Amino acid sequence: MSWDEWIDLTTVKALSQHASGTLAALGFFAIVRLALALVALSSTTRTILEGLDEFVLVGLFLWLIYQMGCLLWKGRIKNASTNFVMVA
Amino acid sequence: MRPQILSWLRETGRLTVRYILVGFTFVPAGLLYVGLAQIGRASVVSMSLCLAFGFFMANVVWKRSATMGALPEPVLSQGLAAALAGPRVQGWAVDVNIMRAPELAFAQAGSGETGRQSVVTSLWFDAVSTRQIDFTRKAGVAHAAFSGIPC
Numbered sequence: 275m276s277w278d279e280w281i282d283l284t285t286v287k288a289l290s291q292h293a294s295g296t297l298a299a300l301g302f303f304a305i306v307r308l309a310l311a312l313v314a315l316s317s318t319t320r321t322i323l324e325g326l327d328e329f330v331l332v333g334l335f336l337w338l339i340y341q342m343g344c345l346l347w348k349g350r351i352k353n354a355s356t357n358f359v360m361v362a
Numbered sequence: 363m364r365p366q367i368l369s370w371l372r373e374t375g376r377l378t379v380r381y382i383l384v385g386f387t388f389v390p391a392g393l394l395y396v397g398l399a400q401i402g403r404a405s406v407v408s409m410s411l412c413l414a415f416g417f418f419m420a421n422v423v424w425k426r427s428a429t430m431g432a433l434p435e436p437v438l439s440q441g442l443a444a445a446l447a448g449p450r451v452q453g454w455a456v457d458v459n460i461m462r463a464p465e466l467a468f469a470q471a472g473s474g475e476t477g478r479q480s481v482v483t484s485l486w487f488d489a490v491s492t493r494q495i496d497f498t499r500k501a502g503v504a505h506a507a508f509s510g511i512p513c
Contacts, residue, residue: 302378333392337417
């Protein structure tokens with residue numbers, strides 16, 4: 275099993291798009307969080323927001339890892355079938 | 363090169379919106395966990411359950427948002443591309459013909475078409491049914507958009 279079974283140009287492009295999309299989404303949530311931090315909130319709301327921060331961050335990273343796994347797996351299947359047709 | 367960069371940016375923008383939606387789906391799960399923590403039920407198990415709930419919601423939203431916005435990227439199967447591209451890649455069409463002999467026999471019996479036509483019909487149907495091909499309408503003429511075809 276070699277790396278080119280898993281990675282081709284299309285997969286690399288998709289991976290870069292997903293990574294960039296996640297970073298942009300994290301930037302969006304950081305801006306929202308900063309905006310909320312500027313607003314005077316009660317201590318209870320602040321505690322809830324701190325818990326939500328971590329959850330959204332962890333959730334997004336888990337989702338990114340899951341999507342990257344899916345992309346790599348799909349790329350592997352596609353490359354395998356392409357090789358089969360080309361050889362046949 | 364510029365259209366490729368623009369295409370990359372457009373698709374990344376669409377993905378960003380989808381990831382933002384996914385981020386929002388983890389908010390209810392986070393609220394649930396904060397609620398559990400406030401009643402003294404914070405543990406690894408409850409966190410895992412809340413994350414699993416968020417993951418489930420994210421999966422639903424991700425699938426729903428797949429059809430949001432523009433049409434999916436048109437991709438043509440190599441077999442169909444070979445069948446349509448003409449004599450330059452006719453070898454591929456022959457390969458596909460051999461591999462898909464049972465289906466082609468069925469197509470021939472059903473439609474009365476011959477040889478190459480039935481190859482095209484069968485592969486065309488295959489590509490359309492598996493959503494590998496997409497149609498755009500320009501100047502009143504429906505045509506298939508091709509990408510990644512090494513002719």
